[in-house]
Amino acid sequence: xxxxxxxxxxxxxxxxxxxxxxxxxxxxxxxxxxxxxxxxxxxxxxxxxxxxxxxxxxxxxxxxxxxxxxxxxxxxxxxxxxxxxxxxxxxxxxxxxxxxxxxxxxxxxxxxxxxxxxxxxxxxxxxxxxxxxxxxxxxxxxxxxxxxxxxxxxxxxxxxxxxxxxxxxxxxxxxxxxxxxxxxxxxxxxxxxxxxxxxxxxxx
Numbered sequence: 001x002x003x004x005x006x007x008x009x010x011x012x013x014x015x016x017x018x019x020x021x022x023x024x025x026x027x028x029x030x031x032x033x034x035x036x037x038x039x040x041x042x043x044x045x046x047x048x049x050x051x052x053x054x055x056x057x058x059x060x061x062x063x064x065x066x067x068x069x070x071x072x073x074x075x076x077x078x079x080x081x082x083x084x085x086x087x088x089x090x091x092x093x094x095x096x097x098x099x100x101x102x103x104x105x106x107x108x109x110x111x112x113x114x115x116x117x118x119x120x121x122x123x124x125x126x127x128x129x130x131x132x133x134x135x136x137x138x139x140x141x142x143x144x145x146x147x148x149x150x151x152x153x154x155x156x157x158x159x160x161x162x163x164x165x166x167x168x169x170x171x172x173x174x175x176x177x178x179x180x181x182x183x184x185x186x187x188x189x190x191x192x193x194x195x196x197x198x199x200x201x202x203x204x
Contacts, residue, residue: 009025044127048122048123050123058123061120062120065109068109072087097113
């Protein structure tokens with residue numbers, strides 16, 4: 001049964017009248033959307049035995065390789081430890097390799113193997129087809145409006161995260177440490193180069 005998020009937001013507002021009901025509704029909707037898209041991607045990738053984290057690394061490397069682990073983490077919004085674990089799994093699967101270039105022997109770079117490039121291309125086409133099927137009920141104008149709205153929202157998040165410290169001071173004076181999700185952790189700095197956003201499933 002699909003939850004009535006607007007009704008849920010109203011109940012929170014009734015419990016805490018000082019809060020903005022529209023803001024509560026927005027938070028519920030965007031959280032629900034993120035969770036549903038995670039489930040959608042997980043179903044799509046299950047056949048390939050690839051996780052979402054592995055998929056976005058493969059997609060980013062296909063367009064940007066080679067990258068240092070730090071650059072890769074900034075591109076896919078993962079912590080250093082998270083990127084290391086993901087790259088370890090992909091390396092064991094023969095999809096990526098770590099190496100040092102002749103130009104910069106001090107830095108370690110991650111790049112796709114031929115098998116990794118083929119897998120990235122295959123997943124790209126599967127991802128595109130899956131999203132085309134998902135969006136089939138929507139017309140071109142609706143898709144464009146949604147994409148523009150999501151793009152604006154991404155800019156709002158990026159500006160806020162770039163300007164905000166890791167801990168914030170709420171109005172009640174109690175310091176709160178920002179939590180980090182598996183997909184949104186790491187640096188909030190966005191890259192000007194194409195990368196994660198090139199995947200149709202995670203366009204920004």
